[in-house]
Amino acid sequence: MLNRNVSGQNDVALTFKDVSLIFGSGQHAVPAIDKVNFDVLDGKVTTVVGPSGCGKTTLLRLAAGMVPASGGQVLHDGAVVNRLNTQVGFVTQDSNLFPWLTALANVEFPLIVRGVPKEERREKAHRWLKLVGLSGFENHYPSQLSGGMQKRVSIVRTLIYEPNVVLFDEPFGALDAQTRMTLHHELLELWKEKKSTMLFITHDLVEAITLSDQIIVMTRRPGRVKQIYEVPLARPRNVFEIYLEPGFDEAYAALWQYFKSEIVVA
Ligand SMILES: Nc1ncnc2c1ncn2[C@@H]1O[C@H](COP(=O)(O)OP(=O)(O)OP(=O)(O)O)[C@@H](O)[C@H]1O
Numbered sequence: 001m002l003n004r005n006v007s008g009q010n011d012v013a014l015t016f017k018d019v020s021l022i023f024g025s026g027q028h029a030v031p032a033i034d035k036v037n038f039d040v041l042d043g044k045v046t047t048v049v050g051p052s053g054c055g056k057t058t059l060l061r062l063a064a065g066m067v068p069a070s071g072g073q074v075l076h077d078g079a080v081v082n083r084l085n086t087q088v089g090f091v092t093q094d095s096n097l098f099p100w101l102t103a104l105a106n107v108e109f110p111l112i113v114r115g116v117p118k119e120e121r122r123e124k125a126h127r128w129l130k131l132v133g134l135s136g137f138e139n140h141y142p143s144q145l146s147g148g149m150q151k152r153v154s155i156v157r158t159l160i161y162e163p164n165v166v167l168f169d170e171p172f173g174a175l176d177a178q179t180r181m182t183l184h185h186e187l188l189e190l191w192k193e194k195k196s197t198m199l200f201i202t203h204d205l206v207e208a209i210t211l212s213d214q215i216i217v218m219t220r221r222p223g224r225v226k227q228i229y230e231v232p233l234a235r236p237r238n239v240f241e242i243y244l245e246p247g248f249d250e251a252y253a254a255l256w257q258y259f260k261s262e263i264v265v266a
């Protein structure tokens with residue numbers, strides 16, 4: 001367990017440095033986050049948990065340069081994010097697939113935008129779909145895929161252009177427990193292979209423990225960093241029996257203590 005401010009280490013991919021954001025002004029001002037400080041370490045999985053409305057999505061939008069901070073700075077590889085940050089990938093809660101394109105064409109789309117030649121992008125799209133068990137479904141449209149399959153296409157569509165940081169905004173929230181577990185397993189396998197940096201948002205403490213190296217617990221709005229928790233579980237982890245992994249009970253109990261006072265109304 002470690003409670004710290006921005007570390008200034010050089011293995012940091014993203015830094016939130018005294019970041020505040022107030023939406024609106026005057027009487028209608030909504031302070032969403034307040035002086036948030038934490039680092040997202042290179043090649044690691046960092047997860048943010050916190051009550052609804054505490055500014056989790058806002059943190060991702062700041063990192064992607066979709067919204068400017070009212071105070072403080074977000075740094076990506078040491079450079080201030082002050083415009084749309086095309087170096088990050090963003091997997092949103094909804095799959096947001098193009099309904100008029102097949103799974104293959106959806107996955108190829110970001111490569112078309114980047115001018116990758118047709119043969120190369122087709123080969124890559126087939127390879128990535130295979131990695132998540134979707135060989136044979138390349139020509140299916142999103143409406144012909146299950147929720148879990150759509151989510152796989154959506155994740156692969158983001159990972160295919162190999163952004164050095166991937167932002168995930170509660171991507172598995174709408175899925176059933178078994179599909180989530182399977183996707184946790186697949187995501188960790190992809191992460192192991194690609195060594196990407198992940199910043200993940202979830203409400204679910206078990207999901208946070210399963211996936212993460214460190215967990216940022218936020219207070220209720222305006223969101224502040226309440227605790228930075230280093231997950232004590234070794235890797236690789238058996239996501240299908242995560243409750244049996246050494247360190248799980250301790251991690252859950254500690255996180256619940258931080259989390260519950262932010263959601264339980266006195
Ligand atoms: N574009 C916006 N304009 C005005 N207020 C906003 C805007 N976006 C977010 N907010 C406000 O900022 C606060 C934080 O919103 P945010 O979406 O980041 O919360 P969240 O932690 O992701 O919540 P949830 O868990 O429900 O997804 C909320 O009170 C919300 O009303």
Ligand SMILES: [Mg+2]
Nearest residue numbers: 056057058169
């Ligand atoms: Mg949100």
